Amino acid sequence: MSDHARPGAGAVNEDKAAEEAQLRAVWANPTGWRYWTSVNNYQIGLWYGSAAFAFMLFAGLLALLVRAQLAVPENDLISPELYNQAFTLHGTVMMFLFAVPIFEAVAIFLLPPMLGAREMPFPRLGAFGFWSFFIGGVFVCGSIFFGAAPNSGWFMYPPLATSEQAGIGADIWLLGLSFIEVASIAAAVELIVGIMKCRAPGMRVNLMPLFAWYLLIVAGMILFAFPPLIAGDLLFEMQRMFDWPFFDPERGGDPLLWQHLFWIFGHPEVYIIFLPAIALLAMIIPTFSGRPIVGYSWIVLAAVGTGFLSFGLWVHHMFATGLPQISLAFFSAASEAVAIPTAVQIFVFIATMLAGRVIFSTPMLFAMGGIAIFIMGGLTGVMVALAPFDWQAHDTYFIVAHLHYVLIGGMLFPVFAGLYYYYPLIDGQRMSDRVGRLAFWLMFTGFNITFFPMHIAGLRGMPRRVYTYPADIGWDWLNLISTMGAVVLGIGMFAVVMDVTLHRRRQPRGEQNPWNAGTLEWLNEPEENWGVRSIPKVASRYPLWDQPTLAEDVRAGRGYLADAKEGRRETLVTSVLDAEPEQVLRVGGTSYVTIFCAATLGTVFVALTFKWWLVSLAAGIAFVGGVLYWLWTGTGEIPDRDEKDIGHGISLPLYASGVKSTGWWAMFITMTGDGTAFASLVFGYFFFWTIHTDFTGGQAGPGAFWPMAALALFALAWSVTLGAREINRQGSVLATRLLLVLGAVLAACGCAAALAGPWTSAMDPTAHVYPAIVWILVIWAAIHGAVGVLMQLYCLARSLAGRLTPRHDMELHNVALYWHFMLVTALVTFAVVGLFPEVL
Amino acid sequence: MWHLLPKEVESLWTLFTAPVVWAAHFLFCYLAAAVYCEKGFFGAGFDTLRLTIGLVTMAALAMIVLAAFLAWRQWGFGTGDPPHDDPSRRDRLLFQGYATLLLSGLSFVAVIFTALPALFLTGCLR
Numbered sequence: 001m002s003d004h005a006r007p008g009a010g011a012v013n014e015d016k017a018a019e020e021a022q023l024r025a026v027w028a029n030p031t032g033w034r035y036w037t038s039v040n041n042y043q044i045g046l047w048y049g050s051a052a053f054a055f056m057l058f059a060g061l062l063a064l065l066v067r068a069q070l071a072v073p074e075n076d077l078i079s080p081e082l083y084n085q086a087f088t089l090h091g092t093v094m095m096f097l098f099a100v101p102i103f104e105a106v107a108i109f110l111l112p113p114m115l116g117a118r119e120m121p122f123p124r125l126g127a128f129g130f131w132s133f134f135i136g137g138v139f140v141c142g143s144i145f146f147g148a149a150p151n152s153g154w155f156m157y158p159p160l161a162t163s164e165q166a167g168i169g170a171d172i173w174l175l176g177l178s179f180i181e182v183a184s185i186a187a188a189v190e191l192i193v194g195i196m197k198c199r200a201p202g203m204r205v206n207l208m209p210l211f212a213w214y215l216l217i218v219a220g221m222i223l224f225a226f227p228p229l230i231a232g233d234l235l236f237e238m239q240r241m242f243d244w245p246f247f248d249p250e251r252g253g254d255p256l257l258w259q260h261l262f263w264i265f266g267h268p269e270v271y272i273i274f275l276p277a278i279a280l281l282a283m284i285i286p287t288f289s290g291r292p293i294v295g296y297s298w299i300v301l302a303a304v305g306t307g308f309l310s311f312g313l314w315v316h317h318m319f320a321t322g323l324p325q326i327s328l329a330f331f332s333a334a335s336e337a338v339a340i341p342t343a344v345q346i347f348v349f350i351a352t353m354l355a356g357r358v359i360f361s362t363p364m365l366f367a368m369g370g371i372a373i374f375i376m377g378g379l380t381g382v383m384v385a386l387a388p389f390d391w392q393a394h395d396t397y398f399i400v401a402h403l404h405y406v407l408i409g410g411m412l413f414p415v416f417a418g419l420y421y422y423y424p425l426i427d428g429q430r431m432s433d434r435v436g437r438l439a440f441w442l443m444f445t446g447f448n449i450t451f452f453p454m455h456i457a458g459l460r461g462m463p464r465r466v467y468t469y470p471a472d473i474g475w476d477w478l479n480l481i482s483t484m485g486a487v488v489l490g491i492g493m494f495a496v497v498m499d500v501t502l503h504r505r506r507q508p509r510g511e512q513n514p515w516n517a518g519t520l521e522w523l524n525e526p527e528e529n530w531g532v533r534s535i536p537k538v539a540s541r542y543p544l545w546d547q548p549t550l551a552e553d554v555r556a557g558r559g560y561l562a563d564a565k566e567g568r569r570e571t572l573v574t575s576v577l578d579a580e581p582e583q584v585l586r587v588g589g590t591s592y593v594t595i596f597c598a599a600t601l602g603t604v605f606v607a608l609t610f611k612w613w614l615v616s617l618a619a620g621i622a623f624v625g626g627v628l629y630w631l632w633t634g635t636g637e638i639p640d641r642d643e644k645d646i647g648h649g650i651s652l653p654l655y656a657s658g659v660k661s662t663g664w665w666a667m668f669i670t671m672t673g674d675g676t677a678f679a680s681l682v683f684g685y686f687f688f689w690t691i692h693t694d695f696t697g698g699q700a701g702p703g704a705f706w707p708m709a710a711l712a713l714f715a716l717a718w719s720v721t722l723g724a725r726e727i728n729r730q731g732s733v734l735a736t737r738l739l740l741v742l743g744a745v746l747a748a749c750g751c752a753a754a755l756a757g758p759w760t761s762a763m764d765p766t767a768h769v770y771p772a773i774v775w776i777l778v779i780w781a782a783i784h785g786a787v788g789v790l791m792q793l794y795c796l797a798r799s800l801a802g803r804l805t806p807r808h809d810m811e812l813h814n815v816a817l818y819w820h821f822m823l824v825t826a827l828v829t830f831a832v833v834g835l836f837p838e839v840l
Numbered sequence: 841m842w843h844l845l846p847k848e849v850e851s852l853w854t855l856f857t858a859p860v861v862w863a864a865h866f867l868f869c870y871l872a873a874a875v876y877c878e879k880g881f882f883g884a885g886f887d888t889l890r891l892t893i894g895l896v897t898m899a900a901l902a903m904i905v906l907a908a909f910l911a912w913r914q915w916g917f918g919t920g921d922p923p924h925d926d927p928s929r930r931d932r933l934l935f936q937g938y939a940t941l942l943l944s945g946l947s948f949v950a951v952i953f954t955a956l957p958a959l960f961l962t963g964c965l966r
Contacts, residue, residue, distance in 0.1 A: 196852075205852065206924050206935035296923050297935060301942040308859035309950060312866045324877040325965035329957030330869050337950040539927035576852055578929060690878040 016556065019563045020533070026564040027118075027530040030590055037590050039127040040529050041120050045109025046426065048130045052102040055137055057497065059093035062086045062144075064490055067450075071483040073471035080467045084151035085144050085169065087465055091154030095269070096177050097137045099411055103276035104129070104187040106418060107215050111191070113425075113521040114209050116200025116538060118531040118561070118571035121193045121662045124588040124634060129186035131598030132179055139606055140176035143169060153465060155262050158247035158255045162239055168609065171240060175605040178233045181226050182601070185673050188226075191219040193665045196576050200520070201560065202538040203579045209519050209541070210299050214279030217307040218272050223669060224311065225268035227677035232261030235684065235776065241611070244765045244772040246684070252697045252769035256321060257687050261680055263314035271310040273407065275303060277414035278345055281367050284421050285349050287517040288364045289356025292542055295348040302348070305341035309334055319390040328387045335385035342378060346371060361515070362436035366417035369444045373409025377402055380455070398458025404451045416443075416496065421515065423500075428509045428526045435499040442492030449485025453478040512551075518542025523554055534559030534647075535572055538579075561646045572646065573662060583656045584644045588634045597626040628794065635663065636798070638808045657810035667814045671821040674784075678825055681780060685773050685832060696837060697768040702757030702778070707834025710757070713750035714785060714826035717743045721792060721819045725812045733799065733806065740796040744789045750826070751785040754778050757833065774833045781829040788822050791815040855940050857907040858947035865900035866954050869893055877964035886963050893958040900951050908944035911937045 029038045038044070065086050069077045078086070108126050112119055120126055143149040150169035152161040161170045195216045199208065236258060238244040245251035247258050286293045293299065312334035319328055349371065358364065380402040384390045393399060416439075423431045457478040462469065469475050513522040522544055523532060534557045540546035553559060561572055561584065573583040603619035639654035646652055658664055689695045724739035758778055763771035795811050798804035804811050875881070876889050912918070914937030924935035 202927055204927065204929075204932040206932045207927060292923070292925070296925070297939045297942060300939045301946060304855065304859060304939075304943055305946045305950075308856075308863055308947075311863065312954070322966060324873065326873045326877065326957055326961045326963075327870060329961060330866065330873070330954055333953040333956055334866065334950065337953040340949065341946060541923075541925050577850060578932060690875055 016562075019557060022567070023530055023533070023562075023564045024528065026567055026569055027528075029529060034590075037592055037595065039123040039588060039590055039594060041108050041112050041123060041126060041531070042529055044123070044126050044130050045105050045107075048105030048108060048133070049102060051130075051134050051137065052098050052105055055093050055097035055141060056102075057493070058141055059090050059098065060490065060493060062090040062093070064486055066090060067483040067486040069468070070479050072480065073469050073476045075468050081147070081151065083467050084465075085147070085149035088150045088153055088169075088173075089141070089144055092150065092173065092177070093137075093141060094407075095154060095273075096180055097133075097140070099273040099407065100184060100269070101133055101137075101180075102415060103215075103218070103273070104133075104184065104191075106276065106280070106415075106422075107191055108187070110422070110425075110521055111194055111212065111215065112198075112531040112571075113523060114211060114519060115195070115198060115203065116520050116532055116536050117194070117198040118535070119569060119587050120190050121198055121571070121573075121585060121587065122190050122666065123569075124591055124594050124630065125186050125666075126190050127591075127594040128598050129183040129190070131595050132186070132601065133183040135598060135602035136176050136179035136183070136605070139602070140172060140180075143172045143176075148172065155266065156236070156258075157262075158236070158239075158258050162236070162247055171237070171609045174233045174237045174240070175609045178230060178237075179602060179605045181230050181233075184222055184226050185670065188219040188222040188673065189666050189669045191215050192669050193662050195219075197573050197582075197662055197665065198571060198585075199574055199579045200535050200538045201572065201574055201579055201581050203574075205577055206296075207538060207541050210282040210293065210296065211279045211519075213300055214275050214282065214303050217303045218275050218279075221268050221272050221275075221307050221310070223673040224676050225265050225272060227673050227675075228261045228680040228683075229265035231677045231680035231684070232258055232265070235261075235681075237608075238772070238776065241608075242766070244775075245769050246772060248769075251767065252688065252692060252695070253772075254688070254691055254769075256318075257684055259318050259321065260314070260687065261684070263317045264311075264680070267314040267317065268310045270406070271306055274410040275306060277370075277411040277418075279303075280414050280418035280421070281349060281371070282345075283517075283519065284363050284367050284417055285352050286356075286542070287421075287515050288359045288361055289352050290359070290516075291352065291356035292518070292545075293348065294351040294355050296541065298344055298348050302341040302344040305344075306338060309338040309341065313338060316385055316390070319387045320394045325387070332385055332387050336382065339378065339382055346375065361420075362431070362433050362440065363417045363421035363515075365437065365440045366413050366420060369440060370409050370413025370417065373405055373413060373444075373447065375409070377405025377407075377409050381406060393458060395464055396458035397454040397462045397464055400464050401451045401454035401458060404447075404454075408447055408451075413443075416440075419496070419500075422521075424510055424514050425521060425524055425526060428512075428524070430510055430514055431499050435495055439492045439495040439499070442495065443489055444492075446485050446488030446490070446492055450482050450489055451485070453481045453485075457482075513544065518545035520544065523551055525555075531571070532559070533557055534562035536560075560648060560650070566640070566644075570644075572652075573656070581646065581650055581652055582660065584646060584652045584654050585662060586637070586639070586654065591630075591634070593626060593630045593634070597623060597630060600626055624790075631794070632798075636803065636808070636810050638803065638805070655808055655810070657808065658813040661810050661813070663810055663814050664817060667817050671818060675821060675824070678780060678828070681773075681777055682828060682832060685777065688769055688773060689836075696770045699768050699770050700761045700763060701770075701837045702761055702763065702774055702833055704834045704838055706753050706757035706760065707778075707830035710750050710753035710781070711826050711830040711834075713746050713753055714781075715823060717747035717750060717785075717788065717792075718819045718823040720746060721788075722816050724792075724795070725809065725816045728799075728804075728806055728809055728812055731806045736812075737796055737799055740792050740799070744792040744796075747785050747789045747792065751782040751789075754782045754785065754830070777829050777833055781825055784822055784825055788815075788819060791818055852936075854907075854910070855936060855943065857940070858904045858944040861900050861903045861907070862947040862950050862954075865896060865951050868896055869954055869958070873964070877966070890958045893955060897951060897955040897958075901948060904944050904948050904951065908941055908948070911940035911944055913937070915941055 029035055069075055069083055148168050150173035152166050156173055195212045235246040239246050245253040247253045247255045282299060315331035316335045384393055384402060420431055420436055457475050460474055462475050512524045520543055533555050536550050536554045536559045543550050568586045569589050570584050570586050572581055573585045574581050600619045600623035604616050607616035642653060643651040644654055720739050720743040724736050728736040758775050765772040765775045795804060795815055798811055915934055920934050922938060924931045
């Protein structure tokens with residue numbers, strides 16, 4: 001690439017200037033209020049991050065309110081009801097509206113420049129995710145101003161949360177957060193495809209920035225962790241809305257099922273929060289140690305190992321529920337085992353610092369402070385992972401102290417380190433060092449003064465979530481110290497907020513790479529929207545350190561895909577392992593459709609909360625219409641020609657279908673998450689089977705006939721869809737269309753047959769948990785069947801409109817993939833509801 | 841020519857073999873104990889459960905050792921030292937082999953951790 005300074009360079013320069021102007025125009029944002037229709041990763045990341053930070057500050061104020069109430073014994077500063085809402089919302093907002101979204105924000109903001117890509121593969125999906133998150137977040141947070149916030153603690157245990165006392169707050173929690181979980185799954189799709197398929201050429205898996213490795217693992221974890229909660233939310237909301245007794249022991253239900261589903265999500269979530277924060281440290285520490293990370297492979301080991309082991313920990317939140325001790329012991333063992341990969345990461349960081357020459361900058365201060373706090377939380381974690389100790393400490397302030405040490409040390413401090421480190425990417429200036437150091441020491445001391453005494457208060461028996469306490473039992477001075485510490489911590493955070501909001505006007509434009517970092521994001525062009533001016537060829541883990549001409553070459557447009565002659569936003573797709581160029585991907589540009597879809601889907605959830613069925617239905621139809629419009633106009637476009645020259649003698653296809661297309665991967669990933677939610681419902685079915693001698697409770701089942709008929713119809717619909725894909729490839733367009741119609745008819749009949757089972761045996765879902773869980777499984781399958789019909793008809797319409805041809809058949813491949821998952825869903829559902837009771 | 845073991849697997853997924861074995865083993869132990877303690881198993885005693893878990897553990901460890909061997913081979917039996925950061929297909933393969941080997945080690949230890957309760961506990965204890 002470094003073939004510059006040739007004869008005739010003047011003409012080349014002029015060409016390059018014109019090329020640059022056009023590229024800038026293609027990627028430019030609209031101005032005025034239409035600015036908010038941007039889908040560019042740079043804006044979306046910034047909005048996402050700012051919103052998450054704002055929610056964090058709000059939840060921080062709620063925490064101060066809680067601390068104020070607990071400052072002195074017998075206090076009645078706020079009412080018990082407001083107190084309940086305040087601590088519930090504090091936990092909920094910190095976990096769901098700050099800790100998880102902030103990493104999605106950072107990832108969307110950082111990954112394209114870090115991987116040397118122009119944009120994430122699905123920018124509109126990213127924008128949709130942001131708007132969903134924002135609308136859901138405002139809805140959940142706003143509820144407290146109407147005295148309607150959730151009040152049963154952030155994990156919403158039934159029977160308290162299914163009772164009348166819980167009020168509408170519980171619905172707001174369930175529906176608002178379900179909506180936000182949609183955003184998380186959208187982010188997971190975006191991140192996995194982005195990291196696997198959109199890296200710069202040459203960035204093989206052994207050269208990937210560690211941040212990308214971590215995010216890949218975390219996105220995978222989201223697919224297996226969030227869906228169980230979505231399934232749990234579904235069951236929970238069915239009980240609250242329609243009195244289906246999933247968690248009601250009187251009718252065969254069991255509150256413990258909620259605890260299982262919540263913590264199958266909740267424990268991995270801790271690592272979903274922790275790993276991206278550690279990922280930031282894995283970028284910061286090498287920079288300030290002035291050397292590559294020591295033990296790159298060990299970090300990969302730790303990330304993957306933690307990702308897996310974290311799924312074997314969930315029952316350690318349930319040690320006090322009376323499960324058999326042999327079960328507790330398995331989870332206790334896994335909880336101890338996860339300390340191994342966690343410690344590996346910390347030793348890698350220490351080794352890197354020992355091997356380099358450390359500069360103790362502000363980001364490093366926050367990083368080191370975070371690690372110190374986290375280690376302390378990790379050690380108490382090892383303690384509470386032991387069931388006998390946990391029985392003593394369960395639901396006391398010891399746990400409150402432990403979880404704040406883990407989350408603030410493992411997440412908040414690293415995020416602040418990241419803020420100070422990456423701020424120059426936002427507007428080219430560093431944040432103030434003086435304020436940063438002051439803020440760090442205030443936060444660090446304030447944090448320890450707040451939370452260390454809680455260990456002692458907990459060991460003295462103070463239960464968490466208690467509204468107030470008597471004066472003479474030795475808790476009062478501990479609580480007073482905690483409250484004073486919280487104020488100091490708050491002042492420290494306030495200093496950072498001031499720094500972010502006020503400092504920018506005072507400082508001149510700084511250097512491009514102020515910390516002399518080695519990774520690609522420090523090409524740093526905050527005034528440009530194009531990700532990278534041209535896409536480099538990467539040959540090192542730290543390209544800016546090891547490839548001296550790279551920065552200049554990229555900026556001079558001497559990399560790949562330097563132009564946008566056709567006026568389209570384009571980025572490169574490369575192979576998974578060796579990042580060899582495969583395709584030029586045209587990504588979606590600025591659009592209203594993302595906001596429309598998020599707003600209509602948000603309306604569905606909000607209307608359901610208030611039981612406005614018709615509004616909800618209308619919004620649902622509008623949402624489906626919006627998605628169809630989005631797909632029809634924005635995806636699967638047949639390009640004007642087959643290939644595009646990306647420079648350096650390489651021509652790449654503009655269209656891909658099947659395994660090679662990013663859409664296929666997105667479908668695969670989405671359906672993996674969907675499959676996990678389905679598996680959680682099946683888990684529920686067998687959970688009820690294990691806890692009862694006769695889990696049908698004497699109720700009639702759906703019989704074997706209708707379930708088997710439904711299975712046969714869905715299997716036929718599946719084979720016809722696959723047939724349509726093959727026939728289309730061979731060029732028989734008419735036969736393809738006929739097969740698609742046949743498939744849709746078969747699938748529609750399958751849906752009807754599925755529902756006919758429990759319908760004809762008059763199963764009453766409110767009578768007992770058995771009919772309820774059968775109905776849920778069958779409805780799940782039928783809705784998926786209906787979506788399958790919609791997809792088949794969509795392909796038919798595309799074919800009729802000439803947008804799906806024998807050579808351009810991306811939609812059919814994706815729909816066939818959907819039907820593979822649908823077949824598995826049908827097989828499991830109907831075998832379970834139809835055959836399982838028969839063999840008992 | 842036919843090989844007992846595949847010569848070279850060019851896939852990202854081999855990295856996850858050992859942790860997947862851990863997950864399957866963990867799930868088996870949890871589900872077997874949960875179902876046994878709630879429903880029993882055709883009148884079998886608790887030692888049958890322990891023995892079954894022991895056998896499954898042996899099988900899981902054997903699979904992890906196999907994955908580790910394949911990884912060790914992919915890593916060239918340790919002939920090249922990390923960091924494996926050359927921009928070449930060879931170093932990419934070595935890196936994958938090395939990372940997989942490390943993960944096999946962790947999974948091996950984690951499987952033993954998980955199985956220990958069955959070694960020490962003599963009943964469901966609730």
